[in-house]
Amino acid sequence: MRWSQSYIFTAREAPKDAEVVSHRLMVRAGLIRKLAAGIYSYLPLGWRSMEKMMAIVRREMNAAGAAELVMPAIQPAELWRESGRWQAYGVELLRMHDRHKRDFCFGPTHEEVITDIVRRDVKSYRQLPFNLYQIQVKFRDEMRPRFGLMRGREFLMKDAYSFDIDDAGLDVAYEAMRTTYCKIFEACGLDYSMVEADTGTIGGSASHEFMVVADTGESAVVRCPDCGYAANVEKAEIGDLETPAPAAAEELRRADTPGQTTVDEVAGFLEVEPSRVVKTLLYQTDKGPVAALIRGDRELNEVKLGNVVGATELRLAREDEVEELSGAPVGFAGPVGLSGDVRLIADQTVRPLTNFVCGANAADAHHTGVNWDRDLPDLAEWEDLLLAGRGDPCPRCDGTLELYRGIEVGHIFRLGTKYSEAMSCTYTDEAGELKPMVMGCYGLGIGRTVAAAIEQNHDDDGIIWPLPLAPHEVALLSLDPSDPAVAQVADGLYDRLREKGVDLIYDDRDERPGVKFKDADLIGFPVRVVVGKRSLAEDRVEISTRRQREKMMVPTASAVATTLELLLD
RNA sequence: CGGGGCGUAGCUCAGCCUGGUAGAGCGCACGGUUCGGGACCGUGAGGCCGGAGGUUCAAAUCCUCUCGCCCCGACCA
Known part of the structure; x- marks a missing residue:
């Protein structure tokens, strides 16, 4: 290619909205051009890199025995109503209607469509298993698109869907995709890691994310250097934390704590360790109000709480809601004497606490000397609600967790029968019995991976392309x-x-x-x-x-x- | 959705507070000198100051509304 015949416009300055290095460089180097918030044109050089990425993906997917197809970007609402996601997906789903006022959406993902295709064709266990993939334009109406291709609204994604007769078959398909993804990111020359992940709204029983290590990454990940355990903090388990020695039960007392609303203030005021303060976080969910009880020195993992509650919507209660639920201003809520309307869920690490401190559900007052068995005998829900962090014990060995940031470039899910059951995607097994197919789904962001490669490979003068992705x-x-x-x-x-x-x-x-x-x-x-x-x-x-x-x-x-x-x- | 900010030349931005002939750098065109790390000099083209309404003799500037974009948060993956 002669430069004079190509279409290459570089810029000395980057637009002011470009914050991260990959975005700045992609714009300056003339790889992409923004058309609207989170919506970009791929200019010739940028498209060449995208094409190279797609070629690697196709090569490895085909090698793994997956077959490529392309599904429509625009999808009818009926399919999404059938799976229940027309309601569940929320504002990120770009909805539209045609001239007959029929509802459609621009596909953010394609579980419904692929399931619909397969259920029409496949009737017998003899026709399974298989894995279908496409590289398609998706649209998710992110509330805050940013960072160029790293978090766009319109984006190119490779998504694959496996169909099996049972869990054992899914295991094989899932494992094949796991190794395929490793091959893909290795072929791109990227420093990446595979971590355990939450399944989110796509659902299913297990999932892994592929993270490109980068300080500007939007995901936080913990990793144990000893055993290799790695997980998104949303999912990460934590090993046994040190717990204060139990003591003989003291009397339940009410202490005046004027103006002491944070754990640190209360702990300092009452002269106790923050770990002996139980903080009560009030949440509003689509399943009703919830109070999460966790140790004062720790952070709550909202994803874990949402999973325990089974909520699709979950948010911290507003000030006025806190007052209504606890009868006290923010900072004084506690489990003792809290309204029965609020579901109490306690983190398991508060269980060994004795004589702890918590809010008294009254302004400027806390309880001290609280003990579970005596003061809250009915509390039954003990769950893991903690947000993992640097220095926490590893859940799998004696190691200590490290924390780093990563860009989520791939995500694989064991879906199970969530969609095949909802949409009657069934087959007849050897015994003549009708069974739902067992599905897996496997996403990989094409543009995001290219951006991540730049994030990881650049200097003051510009991009340093890994050879396989260079335009x-x-x-x-x-x-x-x-x-x-x-x-x-x-x-x-x-x-x-x-x-x-x-x-x-x-x-x-x-x-x-x-x-x-x-x-x-x-x-x-x-x-x-x-x-x-x-x-x-x-x-x-x-x-x-x-x-x-x-x-x-x-x-x-x-x-x-x-x-x-x-x-x- | 809440809070904040910004829309002026292709790009980055000044001018707005205190109303009175629309500016700079980069880029572009032409001429000249240059020519192995974003050259220099000169000349020039290019803007209904995001849009609509209002106040005023007069609005980029003040007021109202609206659209777009950005940041922080909420939220989502």
Whole structure:
């Protein structure tokens, strides 16, 4: 490809809304252009990288025995009503209607459609299992799109769906996708990790996320360096925490705590450890009000609480709601004497506490000397509600958890029969019995992975593409295109490299050398070949790599061979 | 959805408080000098100051409404 014939517009400055490095560089390098909030055009260079990503995905998916198809982006509401998600999905689902006022949505995911396809065709266990995938444009009406392709509203995603006769079959399909995903991210040259994850609204029994490690990632992940346990903090379990030694029950007392509303204030005021204060967090859910009881020195994991409650909606109660539920201003709620309308759920780590402190459901007052068996004998729900963090004990070994951030680029779910049951996607087994198919679903963000690759591979001058994702592997710069000798050598190299199948861009523009160098660095082509008057006088060209930046002067005659060698490394 | 901010040239932004001929840098065009790390000088094109209404002799500037965008939070994955 000749630069002068392509469509490449780089910019010295990034738009002010670009906060993260990948977004800034993708815009500056002319890879993407924003059309509306969270909606981007892929410009020629950006699309080339996307295509390379998709080629890797297709290669590995096909190798795993999955078959590609493409489903409609626009989907009828009936299917979503059948699965129950027309109600459940909420405002992220972009809904629309046609001229006949029939409801449709722009698909944020395709479980309904694939299930509908399969249930029409597949009737027998003899026709199972299989795995179908597509690469499709999705739309999720994120309330806060940001970070360019990392959190867009319209985005390209590879989604795959496996269908099996039973859980054992799903295990095999799931395992195959797990290894396939590892191969894909390895092929992209990314530093990633696989972590246990919450299943979210897609549902199902188990899931893993693939995280590209990056400080700007939106997901927090814990990992045990000893045994390798890794999980999204939303899901992460925690090993046994140290608990204060039990003591003989003291009297239940009411203490005046004027203006002491936070755990630290109360603990300091009453001179007790924050871990001996039980904080009561009031939530409103679609299943009614809930009070979560957790240790004062810990944070609540809202995802865990939501799962325990079985809620699809869950939010911290507003001030006025807290007053209504507890009869006290925010900061003084407690389990003792709380309205029976509120469902009490306690974190399991508060169970060993004796003589602890909690709010008294009255302004400026707390209880001290509280003991579960005596003061709250009816409390029955003990669950894991803690948010894991740095320094927590590993749930699987004696290690200590580390905390880091990652970009979620892939997510695989064991769906089970959630959709096949809701939508009657059944088969007849050997015994002639009708059974729901057992499904898995496997998502992978194409644009997000490309963005994550940049997030992980850049410097002050621009992108440092991993070779497999670079829009072009080699940039051939002609510094003096109007000089006949330079033009002849550069044209010759261009032809010979193309004959060798090298994916290269030939900067034949009538621009100053500095401009070409800056552009090549910004876009980040892995290998650069420079032909200029100066070096050509010694019959040499300069070849360098973007990452190492080591320049070597090689005889013109061996330039092609040297370039090919660099591409092999 | 709540709080805050911003919409002025293709891009980044000044001007607005205190109303009176619309600005800079980058980019673009032309001429010249340059030519291995985003050159320099000169000339020039380019804006219904997001949109609608209002106040005023006069509105980019003040007021109201509206649309779009951004940030923080809530929330969602």
